[in-house]
Amino acid sequence: xxxxxxxxxxxxxxxxxxMLIARYCHCADLREHTAFSELFAPDGEWIRPGMHMRGxxxxxxxxxxRPKQAMTRHVCGSIHVEVIDEDHxxxxxxxxxYREANYSGSGTARLVQPEMV
Numbered sequence: 001x002x003x004x005x006x007x008x009x010x011x012x013x014x015x016x017x018x019m020l021i022a023r024y025c026h027c028a029d030l031r032e033h034t035a036f037s038e039l040f041a042p043d044g045e046w047i048r049p050g051m052h053m054r055g056x057x058x059x060x061x062x063x064x065x066r067p068k069q070a071m072t073r074h075v076c077g078s079i080h081v082e083v084i085d086e087d088h089x090x091x092x093x094x095x096x097x098y099r100e101a102n103y104s105g106s107g108t109a110r111l112v113q114p115e116m117v
Contacts, residue, residue: 004085005083010083013081013083013086017079017081017089017091018081020039021079023035023039024036024039024074025075029071029073031063031066033064038056040056043055069101069102070103071109072099072115073099073111075095075097077093077095078092078093079092079093097114097115097116
């Protein structure tokens with residue numbers, strides 16, 4: 001149980017989990033689709049509005065099929081990680097997604113309002 005862990009161990013696990021969330025956002029935004037899919041366990045599941053994907057290959061195919069001219073920015077926050085034991089944690093965070101459907105690839109993108117919260 002987390003009660004048996006030292007506070008420094010709990011903080012280290014919480015930090016690692018928070019960094020995983022940040023890496024998820026960065027990989028998605030930078031179109032690093034292989035790295036993104038590898039954030040999931042080999043048999044991992046990704047459930048998002050209207051979709052349920054299973055396994056790294058399916059997740060990779062979805063990400064790689066995104067339109068090349070589309071640009072996204074994921075802003076994550078309100079991260080809470082409950083450490084269960086040294087190998088398990090449960091977390092919750094909120095993400096706001098901004099999307100520019102026809103980004104030219106240079107200059108400032110016009111990210112007017114969130115596409116998804």
